[in-house]
Amino acid sequence: MGLSKEQVARYSRQLILPEIGVKGQERLLHSSVLIVGAGGLGSPAALYLAAAGVGTLGIIDEESVALSNLHRQVLYAADDVGRPKSLSAKARLLALNPEVAITAIQARLTASNALAVLQPYDLVLDGSDNVSTRYLVNDACVLLGKPLVYGGVVHLDGQLMAIFPRRSACFRCVFPEPPRPGAIPSCQEAGVIGAAAGVVGSLMAHEALKVILGIGDPLVNRLLVFEGQHSRFREVAVRRNPTCAVCGDAPSITQLAEEQGVCNGAEVPATERGGSATQGGGRHQTSEVRPF
Amino acid sequence: MPVTVRIPTPLQRLTNGQGEVPCEGKTVTELLNNLEQRYPGIKERLCDQSGKLRRFVNVFVNEEDIRFLQGDQTAIKDGDEVSIIPAIAGG
Numbered sequence: 001m002g003l004s005k006e007q008v009a010r011y012s013r014q015l016i017l018p019e020i021g022v023k024g025q026e027r028l029l030h031s032s033v034l035i036v037g038a039g040g041l042g043s044p045a046a047l048y049l050a051a052a053g054v055g056t057l058g059i060i061d062e063e064s065v066a067l068s069n070l071h072r073q074v075l076y077a078a079d080d081v082g083r084p085k086s087l088s089a090k091a092r093l094l095a096l097n098p099e100v101a102i103t104a105i106q107a108r109l110t111a112s113n114a115l116a117v118l119q120p121y122d123l124v125l126d127g128s129d130n131v132s133t134r135y136l137v138n139d140a141c142v143l144l145g146k147p148l149v150y151g152g153v154v155h156l157d158g159q160l161m162a163i164f165p166r167r168s169a170c171f172r173c174v175f176p177e178p179p180r181p182g183a184i185p186s187c188q189e190a191g192v193i194g195a196a197a198g199v200v201g202s203l204m205a206h207e208a209l210k211v212i213l214g215i216g217d218p219l220v221n222r223l224l225v226f227e228g229q230h231s232r233f234r235e236v237a238v239r240r241n242p243t244c245a246v247c248g249d250a251p252s253i254t255q256l257a258e259e260q261g262v263c264n265g266a267e268v269p270a271t272e273r274g275g276s277a278t279q280g281g282g283r284h285q286t287s288e289v290r291p292f
Numbered sequence: 293m294p295v296t297v298r299i300p301t302p303l304q305r306l307t308n309g310q311g312e313v314p315c316e317g318k319t320v321t322e323l324l325n326n327l328e329q330r331y332p333g334i335k336e337r338l339c340d341q342s343g344k345l346r347r348f349v350n351v352f353v354n355e356e357d358i359r360f361l362q363g364d365q366t367a368i369k370d371g372d373e374v375s376i377i378p379a380i381a382g383g
Contacts, residue, residue: 157300179379185382187382236352236377
C-alpha cells in the first residue's frame with residue numbers, strides 16, 4: 001500500500017529507524033491497542049501510541065475528568081473537567097493524529113464485558129487504578145491469549161512488565177493473590193507524582209510499540225521497578241508459574257470472575273473501604289482493612 | 293558485611309523512613325525474624341500467622357524470586373541484596 005506523503009512527513013523521525021522503516025510503520029498503522037484506564041498511565045501511553053500511528057486505539061474508562069486528575073493525566077485540559085474521560089481522550093488524540101481510529105468506551109471493565117471488550121485488539125495496555133481490574137485484565141488476556149503490558153504507579157514508585165500469555169510470567173504468576181483490602185495504597189491515598197506516572201506510562205507505550213513491531217528485547221519475565229526516590233531502575237527476574245491459577249498447566253480459573261473490589265480507592269475514601277470491599281462478593285472475602 | 297534489605301515505600305514507616313536497611317540471617321526466615329527484632333511489626337505485614345510469607349508479598353534474593361529458589365528457606369550470604377516488592381495497582 002505504501003505511505004502517503006503526509007504520513008511520510010508525520011512519521012519521518014521514526015521511519016528512518018532501521019528497526020521501523022516503511023514496513024514497521026505499516027505494521028503500526030494496522031495494529032490496535034486497548035488502553036484500560038485513561039488516567040496517569042493511560043494518558044501518556046495513549047498520546048505516544050496515537051502519535052506513533054497505532055491505527056486503532058480503544059480507550060475504556062468509566063470516570064469523568066476531575067480537577068485532581070490534571071497534575072498527572074496529561075490527556076486532559078482544564079476545560080475537560082466534568083466531561084467523560086473516554087470522550088475527552090478521544091478528542092485530544094484525534095487532535096494529535098486524525099488518522100488514528102479511536103474507540104471511546106465510557107464504561108467499567110467487568111467480568112461480564114471484559115472478553116468482548118478486549119477481543120478485537122492486538123494488545124492490551126493496563127493502566128487501571130485498582131487491584132480487581134488488574135487481575136481481571138490479566139485473566140482476560142490469558143484466556144484470550146493476548147499480549148498485555150502491565151504497569152502501576154503510586155507515590156514516587158512504579159513497576160511494569162510485558163506479558164505473553166502462557167509463554168511468560170503473567171501478573172498472577174508474580175502476584176498469585178490479591179492483597180487484602182487496603183493492603184496496598186491507591187494513588188488517591190498515597191498520592192503520586194505526575195512525572196513518575198509519565199515515566200511508567202511512557203515505558204508502557206514503549207514496550208507496546210516494541211511488541212507490535214517485534215523489535216528489541218521485550219520486558220517479559222522481567223519486572224522493571226522504578227524507584228522514584230533515587231531515580232533508579234531495578235529489574236527482578238520473574239517466571240511463569242506452572243501452578244498459576246490462570247496460566248498454569250492445570251488452571252483453576254477458566255472463566256472470568258471479579259476479584260473482590262479491593263483498593264477501588266479512586267472512588268471510596270480509605271476509611272470506608274472495608275465496608276465497600278465486601279460488596280463485590282469476589283473470590284476473596286474479607287473486610288479487613290490495614291496497610292500492607 | 294550484612295545483607296541489604298530493600299523496603300518498599302508502604303513499609304518504610306516501620307523502618308524510620310529508610311528504603312534500605314542492613315540485616316543478618318542465614319535464610320530468608322531468619323532474616324525476617326531479625327528484621328522484626330529491629331523494626332517491630334514488619335514481619336506481621338509480610339507473613340501470615342503461621343509465619344509463612346503472604347502470597348501477595350514477593351521477596352527476591354539478588355533479583356531472583358525466592359518462590360523459584362527455596363522459598364523462605366532460601367540461603368542468604370553476606371553481601372546479598374534482598375528486595376521486598378509488592379504489586380503496585382495505582383494508575
